[in-house]
Structure formats: structure tokens, C-alpha cells
Amino acid sequence: MYGYKLLAECLWNQYRLKLNHKKSYRLCKALDILQPQRQKRFKHPRKLPENRVITGPNQLWQMDIKYGYVAGRDRHFFVLSIIDVFTRVIVGYYRGSSCEAKHVCQTLWRAISSHSKAQDELPVVRTDNGPQFVSHLFGDMCESWEITHERIPPRTPDLNAFIESFHSLLERDVFGKEEFSTFEEAYAAVDQYMDFYNNRRMHTSLRKMPPVKFSEWVMSLDDRSKFFWPRKNVK
Structure with missing residues (x-):
């Protein structure tokens, strides 16, 4: 038995009756001949964010992907x-014409290697539900290295507010002001901004x-207890 999309194709081939996939679905539903939907099985179930008080570096990292545009090539890049939620340091980044799960794994591992000491507990990593973050490869990496991976529910960007805020700055200060002719120009602008943000851009909250x-x-x-610095109740 065919699904509703192939049934529409059969009607076209045999009777030259043209149906789009939406109308085919409605007709099959009305006739009660829809095939049961296959249930998605996730190898690594989603762990929802926890309410955390962040008191130092490398406790909670937020990660996300932003799109840029190269006008000279009429193509997007990633x-x-x-x-790091506590220090606001961009501990790692990647830019390229594609962004797959392997690039996410490589970038996260380089960040951990650069910013976490061997004896330290690895940071909690929080993302949305993009395909790179729900992939088996990324899940296997987090499981292998015992990294706690939290995924925010759909339509809740406020739970990833720090990386969302940074990407809004990247959009305002770089993508919204410059038009790129080549990928190389775009990558150079991203590199310069990352250096500026980490090393020269002042934050009133820091x-x-x-x-x-x-x-x-x-x-x-x-003795850090004698000093005041931002303590963030992050969920």
C-alpha cells in the first residue's frame, strides 16, 4: 500500500489527475486509508534545561548556529x-559554507581542549534542537565524554539567551553593516569581530x-568569596 504522496503520483500516471500532496493527504484522511505514522526513535533522548546558579567559568556553555550571506556568490554561510555564560567569552567558533554535525563536534572538542583542565568537570552544553545537535554523532560524542547536553524546548530562545544575544550583536555589527563579495571576506570579518568581542569589547555586567x-x-x-561578581540564575 502506498502512502498519500505516491498515491497522488499513481493517480497522475494512470488518470492524469493532478493532486498536490496536501489535497492527497486530506482525501486519504477522509477515506481513512492513511498509513500509520512511523514513530521517531531518538538514540539520545532530550534532556531539558535545569535551573542553575552559575558561579564561575566553564560551568554552562550555550551553543547555536547563525546564518550569514555572501552577496557576491548569492550564497549563505554558517x-x-x-x-561561556559566566564570562561571556566565545570559547569556540566555526565558520564555513556548510555546518554539519562533524563541524559541531570538532568545534566543541577544540573549545574543551582549550578552556577546560583535565581535572575539571566538563561544562554543561545547552543548544536548541537543530539537526546538528540532535544527530547521533553529536549525541555519541557527549555520551562518550560524559558531557551533559541540554536541549531547550521549541520556541523558547530565552533559555539560550546569552548566545542569542551574542548572535544579535554579530548581526547588527557585522552582517548588517557589510556586504561580502567572497567567502574569504566574510570569514575575515567574522574572525576580526570574534577577536574584538573577546578581547576589547567592554561589558557593563563584567x-x-x-x-x-x-x-x-x-x-x-x-578568595573569590570576598568579591562580588555577577551570579546568574540561568534556566
């Missing part, structure tokens, strides 16, 4: 960014320091 400088200041404190 920017994958990972932000004692008017750039993210990297704030991170270094926090790590240099002998």
Missing part, C-alpha cells in the same frame, strides 16, 4: 558559536571589562 580580561581577573582571585 557561524557556529559557543559562549565590571566594564572585555570577556577575556574579566575571565583572567576572576581566575586570579585568591
Whole structure:
């Protein structure tokens, strides 16, 4: 027995009766001949975000993908960014003409290798439900390295607010101001902005320091309990 899409194709081949897939679905439903829907089975079930008080670096990272546009090629490119919620440092990023699960895994692993010490507990990683993040490859990596991977529910970007805010800045300060002729121009602009954001852009919530400088200041404190710095109740 065919599904509704192939039934529409059969009607066209045999009777030259043209139905789009929506009308074919409605007719099959009215006749009660729809095939049962296959249930999706996820190898790695979604873990919803928890309410967390973040008190230091490398406790919670948020990750997301942003689209850019190369006018000279009439094509889009991708920017994958990972932000540390406490320090606001972009701990890792990737830019390319495609963004697959393998690129996400490679970028996350480089960020962990650069920012986490061997004895430290690995950060919780929070994403949306993009295909790269629900892939078997990314799930297998998180499971293998015992990384807690949280996925926000659909239509709740506020639960990934820090990386969403950063990407809105990237859109405003770079993509909204420049028109790129080549991929190389676009990648160079992204690289320059990442360096500016991490090392020179001051944040009022970080004692008017750039993210990297704030991170270094926090790590240099002998007794952090004597000082005040942002504590974020993040869900």
C-alpha cells in the first residue's frame, strides 16, 4: 500500500489527475486509508534545561548556529558559536559554507581542549534542537565524554539567551553593516569581530571589562568569596 504522496503520483500516471500532496493527504484522511505514522526513535533522548546558579567559568556553555550571506556568490554561510555564560567569552567558533554535525563536534572538542583542565568537570552544553545537535554523532560524542547536553524546548530562545544575544550583536555589527563579495571576506570579518568581542569589547555586567580580561581577573582571585561578581540564575 502506498502512502498519500505516491498515491497522488499513481493517480497522475494512470488518470492524469493532478493532486498536490496536501489535497492527497486530506482525501486519504477522509477515506481513512492513511498509513500509520512511523514513530521517531531518538538514540539520545532530550534532556531539558535545569535551573542553575552559575558561579564561575566553564560551568554552562550555550551553543547555536547563525546564518550569514555572501552577496557576491548569492550564497549563505554558517557561524557556529559557543559562549561561556559566566564570562561571556566565545570559547569556540566555526565558520564555513556548510555546518554539519562533524563541524559541531570538532568545534566543541577544540573549545574543551582549550578552556577546560583535565581535572575539571566538563561544562554543561545547552543548544536548541537543530539537526546538528540532535544527530547521533553529536549525541555519541557527549555520551562518550560524559558531557551533559541540554536541549531547550521549541520556541523558547530565552533559555539560550546569552548566545542569542551574542548572535544579535554579530548581526547588527557585522552582517548588517557589510556586504561580502567572497567567502574569504566574510570569514575575515567574522574572525576580526570574534577577536574584538573577546578581547576589547567592554561589558557593563563584567565590571566594564572585555570577556577575556574579566575571565583572567576572576581566575586570579585568591578568595573569590570576598568579591562580588555577577551570579546568574540561568534556566
